[in-house]
Amino acid sequence: xxxxxxxxxxxxxxxxxxxxxxxxxxxxxxxxxxxxxxxxxxxxxxxxxxxxxxxxxxxxxxxxxxxxxxxxxxxxxxxxxxxxxxxxxxxxxxxxxxxxxxxxxxxxxxxxxxxxxxxxxxxxxxxxxxxxxxxxxxxxxxxxxxxxxxxxxxxxxxxxxxxxxxxxxxxxxxxxxxxxxxxxxxxxxxxxxxxxxxxxxxxxxxxxxxxxxxxxxxxxxxxxxxxxxxxxxxxxxxxxxxxxxxxxxxxxxxxxxxxxxxxxxxxxxxxxxxxxxxxxxxxxxxxxxxxxxxxxxxxxxxxxxxxxxxxxxxxxxxxxxxxxxxxxxxxxxxxxxxxxxxxxxxxxxxxxxxxxxxxxxxx
Amino acid sequence: xxxxxxxxxxxxxxxxxxxxxxxxxxxxxxxxxxxxxxxxxxxxxxxxxxxxxxxxxxxxxxxxxxxxxxxxxxxxxxxxxxxxxxxxxxxxxxxxxxxxxxxxxxxxxxxxxxxxxxxxxxxxxxxxxxxxxxxxxxxxxxxxxxxxxxxxxxxxxxxxxxxxxxxxxxxxxxxxxxxxxxxxxxxxxxxxxxxxxxxxxxxxxxxxxxxxxxxxxxxxxxxxxxxxxxxxxxxxxxxxxxxxxxxxxxxxxxxxxxxxxxxxxxxxxxxxxxxxxxxxxxxxxxxxxxxxxxxxxxxxxxxxxxxxxxxxxx
Numbered sequence: 001x002x003x004x005x006x007x008x009x010x011x012x013x014x015x016x017x018x019x020x021x022x023x024x025x026x027x028x029x030x031x032x033x034x035x036x037x038x039x040x041x042x043x044x045x046x047x048x049x050x051x052x053x054x055x056x057x058x059x060x061x062x063x064x065x066x067x068x069x070x071x072x073x074x075x076x077x078x079x080x081x082x083x084x085x086x087x088x089x090x091x092x093x094x095x096x097x098x099x100x101x102x103x104x105x106x107x108x109x110x111x112x113x114x115x116x117x118x119x120x121x122x123x124x125x126x127x128x129x130x131x132x133x134x135x136x137x138x139x140x141x142x143x144x145x146x147x148x149x150x151x152x153x154x155x156x157x158x159x160x161x162x163x164x165x166x167x168x169x170x171x172x173x174x175x176x177x178x179x180x181x182x183x184x185x186x187x188x189x190x191x192x193x194x195x196x197x198x199x200x201x202x203x204x205x206x207x208x209x210x211x212x213x214x215x216x217x218x219x220x221x222x223x224x225x226x227x228x229x230x231x232x233x234x235x236x237x238x239x240x241x242x243x244x245x246x247x248x249x250x251x252x253x254x255x256x257x258x259x260x261x262x263x264x265x266x267x268x269x270x271x272x273x274x275x276x277x278x279x280x281x282x283x284x285x286x287x288x289x290x291x292x293x294x295x296x297x298x299x300x301x302x303x304x305x306x307x308x309x310x311x312x313x314x315x316x317x318x319x320x321x322x323x324x325x326x327x328x329x330x331x332x333x334x335x336x337x338x339x340x341x342x343x344x345x346x347x348x349x350x351x352x353x354x355x356x357x358x359x360x361x362x363x
Numbered sequence: 364x365x366x367x368x369x370x371x372x373x374x375x376x377x378x379x380x381x382x383x384x385x386x387x388x389x390x391x392x393x394x395x396x397x398x399x400x401x402x403x404x405x406x407x408x409x410x411x412x413x414x415x416x417x418x419x420x421x422x423x424x425x426x427x428x429x430x431x432x433x434x435x436x437x438x439x440x441x442x443x444x445x446x447x448x449x450x451x452x453x454x455x456x457x458x459x460x461x462x463x464x465x466x467x468x469x470x471x472x473x474x475x476x477x478x479x480x481x482x483x484x485x486x487x488x489x490x491x492x493x494x495x496x497x498x499x500x501x502x503x504x505x506x507x508x509x510x511x512x513x514x515x516x517x518x519x520x521x522x523x524x525x526x527x528x529x530x531x532x533x534x535x536x537x538x539x540x541x542x543x544x545x546x547x548x549x550x551x552x553x554x555x556x557x558x559x560x561x562x563x564x565x566x567x568x569x570x571x572x573x574x575x576x577x578x579x580x581x582x583x584x585x586x587x588x589x590x591x592x593x594x595x596x597x598x599x600x601x602x603x604x605x606x607x608x609x610x611x612x613x614x615x616x617x618x619x620x621x622x623x624x625x626x627x628x629x630x631x632x633x634x635x636x637x638x639x640x641x642x643x644x645x646x647x648x649x650x651x652x653x654x655x656x657x658x659x660x661x662x663x664x665x666x667x668x669x670x671x672x673x674x675x676x677x
Contacts, residue, residue: 051546072552084543088565098551135650153551
């Protein structure tokens with residue numbers, strides 16, 4: 001089922017949790033709402049579920065206004081960050097709950113419920129713990145039960161609120177892949193909230209970056225990583241080096257490097273910031289035009305990728321270059337040595353002066 | 364050179380960490396002495412006096428019509444106030460913990476009012492409200508209803524005195540549990556009524572029971588407020604505590620103490636039930652704590668390769 005969010009606004013007292021958000025979630029996709037804490041992503045998810053009401057705007061399920069439907073009729077499955085399993089019920093009763101509370105006419109028979117619950121428990125590989133209680137399971141197991149419980153009612157939309165937030169890194173990575181497989185098998189439209197960019201990038205078909213109650217950017221994970229639409233997205237996703245500079249008549253001068261910027265041709269001498277990913281920083285020994293002399297401060301060469309910390313010689317500050325450990329070895333890079341650095345790819349954002357709208361980005 | 368260390372019994376604390384023996388014994392003796400003087404001796408005295416003329420006389424005290432009536436009335440009052448305060452307590456705790464509304468803190472403060480007001484004053488308030496000269500007095504008289512010097516007044520006064528117990532007990536329980544389970548049930552399609560019976564009530568049942576026990580203990584023994592509104596009509600508006608007072612004033616010591624022993628027994632039973640409930644809730648809390656502890660993940664035993672190994676073992 002596709003979901004449309006139309007101009008949704010929600011305030012808590014003075015705080016703008018959601019500020020005029022519009023969003024399309026196509027049928028069958030796994031979409032991540034990504035943002036820092038307090039950005040409004042969980043509020044948006046709860047509004048989609050019907051647990052909260054927007055102050056204005058509407059949520060459409062398959063084109064029909066869901067605001068008029070009761071929570072029961074929305075047919076959503078919701079997975080809470082802290083599982084919210086019913087602590088006094090067995091795992092079986094937890095999973096069966098959504099079926100057992102149906103009105104008599106539509107309630108499946110006892111045997112059918114029994115079959116279905118066991119099938120779901122097999123699917124999450126926890127069939128052996130049907131008679132146990134939630135407190136007897138580990139965090140990862142509980143979250144799988146929470147998923148089985150949400151799927152039992154055959155929802156048309158699955159909503160997950162920081163589903164792996166309370167788990168440790170290893171279980172999290174496992175569950176993440178498992179969720180992806182589950183989604184590929186069931187094809188159910190799913191939306192999950194996370195503050196972990198790696199999680200969002202790895203699992204989802206589409207990522208919606210939210211900040212301060214507004215959508216900063218939406219697109220495929222690759223889109224968002226390669227073409228961040230705003231300084232916020234650039235900094236929130238992946239590591240990035242910042243270089244202060246200025247833009248004047250189609251030329252940018254960032255960090256002492258001159259770059260041609262035809263898109264900013266009409267700009268007259270404005271402050272700007274250049275964003276360079278660490279893996280787009282090329283370190284060489286020869287001083288080409290457009291490169292920057294820098295001193296190596298530190299080399300972390302653990303695993304296949306090495307991080308090299310550098311200080312530019314004519315400026316203050318530190319930036320980072322990332323390259324295969326092999327390269328560090330074959331170049332014999334040493335701490336304290338002077339090298340020349342050139343950016344392979346820079347993105348320059350002109351700093352918005354107060355009152356003006358942010359200018360379009362340029363690569 | 365190696366120092367030899369003698370290892371003491373595993374449970375014994377090193378001497379340096381505890382007080383000298385005489386301090387420990389004095390303090391313990393003092394505490395036990397107080398307990399005996401103020402609790403144990405009076406308790407024994409009640410039963411001693413009640414049984415001083417033999418068991419037959421003791422039993423005969425309850426054959427009295429008025430005594431029997433007082434017992435029944437007390438039980439009715441307890442049942443009524445426990446039921447009403449149970450419903451009120453759940454409603455108030457629910458409203459306070461699950462919704463936010465104007466006047467929430469005022470409601471919280473008002474719930475504590477009966478603790479602060481003297482029971483006698485509470486009784487007087489009801490006389491002023493419902494007595495013949497009171498605010499609602501004429502209306503009640505016109506409709507042939509009697510509140511003061513009648514059972515409804517006694518129930519009302521007892522309810523007033525005991526209403527904080529359940530709410531006070533439930534508010535922290537409900538606060539700590541939050542609303543996630545209810546929300547989960549709602550998304551799964553359960554209606555409000557079913558959520559209450561299947562999710563909320565099972566989660567608060569021990570706290571609720573504890574509150575009800577405290578409430579009934581207090582309701583049984585309430586004297587001040589009831590004394591003001593009841594009018595001491597033997598066989599009609601005398602509860603057990605009032606009946607005991609009357610007997611005592613009439614120098615019927617055996618009967619007075621026999622009734623007192625009954626109240627004491629009820630109190631002891633309540634105490635035992637209360638301890639059982641407490642023991643059970645502690646067990647549940649311990650479980651919950653263990654649960655939080657185990658919240659660490661499967662796979663915690665997997666080999667990690669820390670980049671900066673901790674030097675735990677120098």
